[in-house]
Amino acid sequence: MTRRQRILGIVGTGLIGASVGLAARRAGWYVAGYDLRRATAQRARRRGALDAVVSRAFLYSRCDVIVLAVPLPATLAELAYLRVHPPQRANVILDVASVKVPVQRIGRSVAGFVGSHPLAGGTHGGPAAARADLFLGRPWAYVPTACAALNRKASRFLASLGAQPVPLDAATHDRILALTSHLPQVVAWLFAARLRGRDSPRRMTDLCGPVACELLRLTRSRTSMWEPILDANRHHIARELRGLARSMQDAARKLEARGTPAAR
């Protein structure tokens, strides 16, 4: 590493973490990565997403900026750790979890922490699916702190990855995402379940239109990653599910009313 090069530390080198690494290396960062599964970090390095695979201790002691790119429960665990053991050098710490209220609950007492969430992803997880342009032009929500300088640094870092930083308070984020991300995911699972429940699911799948194909594609993303997110945001998601279900019942009624001469 060159003398002046700043170090980015990435905790969790799956699809998101490795994509951050690829984009950050392009932007001139020296990228150090840690993953609970060392093989995953090594794959990310081979993919060009990391300059070095490091220990968690190195990462928290030597990096200038840290990105926690792990599932929600692990994000909360890392923040709980960082609250007690603040990193020695990092002045900006970001996460990528899809819900922000539970993250902020711990994160607000971690120095340098700015909760954030990239609106980007893919069907396949893991570093093999990582792309340097995954965030290019995509919104990346972040929860502004009371410190304007910290917010600026966080926002500038996200922009350097090609993303569009969108400031948003945690409650608004979770309310919006229930509709724009969590609801479609749940609908995709329910749609797939209905399809599988038919006489000849194979033929059904063969005859899917483009939207149905996209919904089925979604259901191939890992359920284990979604479980804690749905749990954390369940009240908003349940309200959205009920709202859309009501719209669908209304639409069904209107469609059938067309058949009666009076309604035409």
Place this chain on the structure above:
Amino acid sequence: MTRRQRILGIVGTGLIGASVGLAARRAGWYVAGYDLRRATAQRARRRGALDAVVSRAFLYSRCDVIVLAVPLPATLAELAYLRVHPPQRANVILDVASVKVPVQRIGRSVAGFVGSHPLAGGTHGGPAAARADLFLGRPWAYVPTACAALNRKASRFLASLGAQPVPLDAATHDRILALTSHLPQVVAWLFAARLRGRDSPRRMTDLCGPVACELLRLTRSRTSMWEPILDANRHHIARELRGLARSMQDAARKLEARGTPAAR
């Protein structure tokens, strides 16, 4: 045109018609196209989808195979015409409408007619969006007639466009498509309407995840084209809407039940 080259006639040179033209020319056909809007046929020709823009009279008198690539009401109108004025030379006539029961009602008394439906499409209509590979590897359903030779010819023609011919009776087709194509389209519209109904729809749209983006993309396809399809298949679609709505209500209940200690 070379002496032995067979002539394919396409009625309606929008996205589907022009894509059939592109694929068929690659497969060695001389392609003649007619569109009610002459400018659309001329655009299709400039795009390389047609060898010639012809009159409807030429098309029905000179072509060996005819593809009706027009919206449902126009398909029914052409079939009603062809029932009275059978084409002079064509021994295979195909359509592309997304519902088959109403098409078969007229089509079964048109000599050489095989109802069919390609499971392919795009957001943007018109010949400008046409692609030679639009049907490549995609299923193309067709309704077998009592004539095995005719079915073979139709199936071979579809395969020559790169599609996978799928034999299916009309009632089964419409029942399946209600779930795999019409339901997702209606859900996309209802989802978009809920999004637009919010305080800041612009910000909502900015924060859409990949599925939500795909659903919104779908709503940009022309409603006028869908209206008669939904009407024709309304009973199946209404049943699918109610079924998925019930699954969503159940999911909402289960999600919220997680919050009560007893349910955990």
